[in-house]
Amino acid sequence: MEIQVFAEGKTEEKVIEKLKQFFSHTFQTFDCRGKDRINEEINKKLGPSIGQQPVRALILRDLDDGENNQQIIQSISDGLIQLFLERKVNAVPQFQQLPSHKNVFIWKSTSPDFHIAVHIADYRWNTSFTKRTIDDLVLQLALDQGVAAHLAQKQNVSIGGQVIIQKVTQEIPMLLQQNGFPPLSEAKDYVRLYAAVIRMHTSPPVFAANVLASASNHLVQQNFASIIEAIRAL
Structure with missing residues (x-):
């Protein structure tokens, strides 16, 4: 069975690329380039399949301020x-919250054969952040001491994982604020800071791929448990 994934951006694509190893399904991920185009992409990609073949879809959404x-x-x-x-299909979606994960909503229809799960990011690494995103989960994983040490080793940076974590989460943000810079307001800010500290000159999605590659399967499954459960529910 193929699961079609509709994501706000490329970081989600990297996450699914890692998580698919835990499933026998095949996955096709679409970068919708923002939340406002998700419905349009669903219409375009799923429309021709409705009533013709089974549909299994997963939507990955961030939760913005407001x-x-x-x-x-x-x-x-x-x-x-x-x-x-x-x-011309007579169906009305009625999403149900997954009991084990309140940020996952499922709707299953037998006619047409259409199952869809919506995963809404609900973890915010810092309570002052303006949104909850997939990057918050990536950041949480990157701040594991073992993962941090592995990332540093890959970049030939001879600094311990705990030192990197302290620099990224405390010392540098505090120094910026002391010099009049506004507080970092979302996980992507810290992700970019983290990448700069370990000299990984790359984008947040590529950083995410490196973090996922540096973590054990157990840590990945623990960190992204709600997405895994959303897929299983399909």
């Missing part, structure tokens, strides 16, 4: 209803 889970689910439901109307 949003809530209900608004996100309503937006996705509205998009699906419009899609079904265009395809």
Whole structure:
């Protein structure tokens, strides 16, 4: 069975690339280039399959400031209803919250054969952050001492993992604030800072891929448990 994944950006794509090893399914991930184009991409990619073959889909959404889970689910439901109307399919999505993970919502239909899961990022590494994103989970994993040490070793940086963590999470942010810079406001800020400290001159998605490659399977499964459960629920 193929699972089609609709992601806000390329970091999610790197996460799915790692998580797929834990499943026998095949995965096809679409970078929707932002939350506002997810419904459009679902329409384009899933529309032709409805009523013709089974559909299994996963949506990965960040939770921006001012949003809530209900608004996100309503937006996705509205998009699906419009899609079904265009395809002359009599179905109305009724998402149910996954009991084990309150940030995962599932809807399964037998006619048409259509299963969809919505995973909404609910972890915020710093309570002052303006949004909850997949990068918060990447950052949490990168701040494991063993992962930090492995990343430094790969970059030929002779500094212990705990020292890197202290520099990234405390010393440098404090120094910036003391010099009049505004506080770092989202996980991507810390991800970029982290990459600079260990001389990994790359983008947040590539940084995420390196972090995932440096972590044990157990840590990855523990850190991304809610996404794994969303996939299993399909």
